[in-house]
Amino acid sequence: MxxxxxxxxxxxxxxxxxxxxxxxxxxxxxxxxxxxxxxxxxxxxxxxxxxxxxxxxxxxxxxxxxxxxxxAFRTLSDPNGPELPDDQMRAFADMYEVWDPQLRDWRPAEGNDHxxxxxxxxxxxxxxxxxxxxxxxxxxxxxxxxxxxxxxxxxxxxxxxxxxxxxxxxxxxxxxxxxxxxxxxxxxxxxxxxxxxxxxxxxxxxxxxxxxxxxxxxxxxxxxKMMERKNAGFVGIVILAVLGSLLYLTNKQIWAPVKRKAKES
CATH class of the missing domain: 1.10.760.10 (Cytochrome c-like domain)
Incomplete structure (x- = not known):
């Protein structure tokens, strides 16, 4: 640096x-x-x-x-992130040093390192x-x-x-x-x-x-994972809206005969 x-x-x-x-x-x-x-x-x-x-x-x-x-350095290549190509991500990680307990020494960082x-x-x-x-x-x-x-x-x-x-x-x-x-x-x-x-x-x-x-x-x-959460939330809202509409229409159809009899009587 x-x-x-x-x-x-x-x-x-x-x-x-x-x-x-x-x-x-x-x-x-x-x-x-x-x-x-x-x-x-x-x-x-x-x-x-x-x-x-x-x-x-x-x-x-x-x-x-x-x-x-x-x-982790590897997340720099994840979708919806910086999306560095793998070779650039590895080259970037190589500029940092991390402590390796097995080697008992410092070594250049790799993708799985933090x-x-x-x-x-x-x-x-x-x-x-x-x-x-x-x-x-x-x-x-x-x-x-x-x-x-x-x-x-x-x-x-x-x-x-x-x-x-x-x-x-x-x-x-x-x-x-x-x-x-x-x-x-x-x-x-x-x-x-x-x-x-x-x-x-x-x-x-x-x-x-x-x-x-x-x-x-x-x-x-x-x-x-903000984008994934937003997408999941949007899909969830759409599904709930569809289910809510189906429940409403089903409820109307089930009770329609009962309401007609009530009006006739």
Whole structure:
């Protein structure tokens, strides 16, 4: 990995969930923007190109500190995901090293291996980050608005990455940074800057574009089967609607003679 990328990532001390427990993580009081993502709503789906760009952002800007320990490299080739060709997936995995207990040594990762864990104490694993942040009280609250308009985990992640005000402060001998989305001071320095990444597909790497892309990718890591669940739910609703209609018509036909006799009498 490039030295510049490592330096940027090491400077990010992972305050996406700092401080406090996961219960506190759902009580965000900061400013969260309602970004539009392709996978929102009951009929939304992942954008493969965006997931591939988000993977690149994670690899170049986040991986030196933050892990994805629940994600296997082979899933990068799964349908409705980044859908990397098998040879590209294996080449990508080969850039990481994992500990092999049988060899008692480090070796290049393979498809069945998982992404390494977080490399620094206090740096949260990002595999389930968007799930951990999905229940906060955003601008539209919870319930049906959150289903239709978003304001969940990916919105928070993108807002957090874009929420630095530029203000800094020393507290207890450590440097902290003001973040609007968090609603206070965090120890993680800004990590995204315009043009810091050269996207493979030629998309301009603006700060907002990178934040949205990595937020979408982290949503996929937390919800890799979202599309399958949506499809299953849609099929289930259709089946229930058909069964409901059949039951209604059957009920009418069964009771029709009884109702006619009742009217005649």
């Amino acid at each position: 490039k030295l510049r990328t490592l330096a940027l990532a090491v400077a990010a001390a992972a305050a996406l969930a700092l401080p406090g427990s996961m219960a506190e993580a759902t009580k965000v009081k900061g400013e969260v923007t309602n970004f539009d993502f392709s996978f929102q709503g009951p009929f939304g789906s992942y954008d493969r190109n965006q997931l591939q760009r988000g993977l690149q952002v994670y690899h170049e800007a986040c991986a030196a500190c933050h892990g994805l320990s629940y994600v 992404f390494p864990e977080s490399q620094f104490e206090g740096a949260p694993d990002l595999s389930l980050m968007t799930k951990a942040r999905a229940g906060f009280s955003g601008p539209y609250g919870l319930g049906i608005n959150q289903l239709l308009k978003g304001i969940g985990g990916p919105e928070y992640v993108a807002s957090f990455l874009l929420g630095y005000t530029g203000e800094e402060d020393f507290q207890a001998g450590a440097l902290f940074y003001e973040n609007r989305a968090y609603g206070g001071w965090v120890s993680m320095a800004p990590v995204l800057f315009d043009g810091m990444i050269e996207y493979a597909d030629g998309t301009p790497a603006t700060e907002e574009q990178m934040a949205l892309d990595v937020a979408a990718f982290l949503t996929w890591t937390a919800e890799p």
